[in-house]
Amino acid sequence: ETGVTQTPRHLVMGMTNKKSLKCEQHLGHNAMYWYKQSAKKPLELMFVYSLEERVENNSVPSRFSPECPNSSHLFLHLHTLQPEDSALYLCASSQESGTRPTEQYFGPGTRLTVT
Amino acid sequence: AQSVTQLGSHVSVSEGALVLLRCNYSSSVPPYLFWYVQYPNQGLQLLLKYTTGATLVKGINGFEAEFKKSETSFHLTKPSAHMSDAAEYFCAVKKGKLIFGQGTELSVKP
Numbered sequence: 001e002t003g004v005t006q007t008p009r010h011l012v013m014g015m016t017n018k019k020s021l022k023c024e025q026h027l028g029h030n031a032m033y034w035y036k037q038s039a040k041k042p043l044e045l046m047f048v049y050s051l052e053e054r055v056e057n058n059s060v061p062s063r064f065s066p067e068c069p070n071s072s073h074l075f076l077h078l079h080t081l082q083p084e085d086s087a088l089y090l091c092a093s094s095q096e097s098g099t100r101p102t103e104q105y106f107g108p109g110t111r112l113t114v115t
Numbered sequence: 116a117q118s119v120t121q122l123g124s125h126v127s128v129s130e131g132a133l134v135l136l137r138c139n140y141s142s143s144v145p146p147y148l149f150w151y152v153q154y155p156n157q158g159l160q161l162l163l164k165y166t167t168g169a170t171l172v173k174g175i176n177g178f179e180a181e182f183k184k185s186e187t188s189f190h191l192t193k194p195s196a197h198m199s200d201a202a203e204y205f206c207a208v209k210k211g212k213l214i215f216g217q218g219t220e221l222s223v224k225p
Contacts, residue, residue, distance in 0.1 A: 004158070040124075043205070043215040056212065090158055101147035101166050101209050106158035 002026055004107035006091050012113045013081065021076040021110045023091030031096045032074040033104065034066060037088040049074060050096060081114045088112070119208050121216035129224045134178075134193040136219050138206030141187065147209040148189040150180055153218075154202045162204075165189065176200070196223045 004025045013019050025032060034046040048056035049068040063085075065077040074091055088111050092104040122137040140146055147166050151159040163174025170182040180191045189206060201223045206216040 006158075040217075042217045045212060048212070092159075101164075103149060103161045103164055104159075104213060106151075106160070108156070108158045111156075 004091060004093055004105050006089075006107035006110050008110060009108065010111045010113075012115060013078070014115055015081060015083075017081075018077070018079040020078065021089055021091075021112075023074040023076075023107055025072055025074075025091075025093035025105070025107075027093055027095070027105060029093035029095045029105070030071055031094045032068060032071075033092040033094075034074065034076050035090040035092065037090055037109070039087075043090070047076075078112075081112075083114050086112055086114045119206050119214055119216040121204075121206050121219045123219055124217065125220045125222070127222040127224060128196045130198055131195050134191070134196045134200065134221065136191040136204050136206075136221065138180075138189045138191065138216060139187055140189065140206075140208045142208065142210065148180075148182060149207040149209065149213070150174065150178070150189075150191050151205045151207060151215075152176075152202050153205065159205060162191070196221075198223050198225065 007022045031050045033048050036044045045058055046060045047066040052068050063080050067075040088109045090109045091107040094102050094104045118141045120139045149164045150162040152162050153159045162178050163172045165172045165182045173179045178193045180189050182189050203218045203220045205218050207213050
């Protein structure tokens with residue numbers, strides 16, 4: 001595997017279910033991100049992890065719970081979601097040095113549908 | 116606050132025609148600027164970036180962009196469109212975190 005991978009690619013869940021999205025980066029990066037991409041809206045940054053510590057949480061509802069057990073893996077745990085949470089969830093990683101701006105590398109996304 | 120505006124949510128060109136996708140940013144200091152492309156059912160892929168130095172930046176797939184500080188713009192161009200260029204394009208500015216524009220969907224007609 002190369003780059004950033006995400007599983008599953010598609011997920012349909014009911015509002016009472018609990019599921020998790022998984023992201024793995026094979027680039028040796030030290031920062032990972034979760035984004036939400038809804039139709040006709042800009043990408044929304046949800047969470048940022050740097051060196052496995054959460055450094056940003058953009059007022060995301062508590063029904064979304066991130067977990068970063070190591071620098072290569074990132075999870076998004078989902079429970080009691082709402083239909084408006086249906087979207088494409090993108091994971092990204094980057095190598096942050098603090099001095100130079102670096103680009104983020106994105107996974108293919110998980111298409112989530114909440115019924 | 117940083118913001119990014121992409122003019123036109125949808126642009127349609129003929130194959131072989133010039134592609135011009137517009138991006139303006141608001142920033143009190145020179146920003147770091149990026150263009151990403153997203154093909155259907157895929158994640159975002161970096162096309163090019165501007166950090167410092169030469170204001171004309173060349174990217175992958177024949178795309179280039181020019182940073183114009185006086186106009187606070189970073190428009191993306193390609194001299195000749197190809198059918199495979201049909202995708203959604205995102206401009207982004209980085210000042211701390213990455214802030215994306217709303218995207219421009221490019222259609223290419225045969």
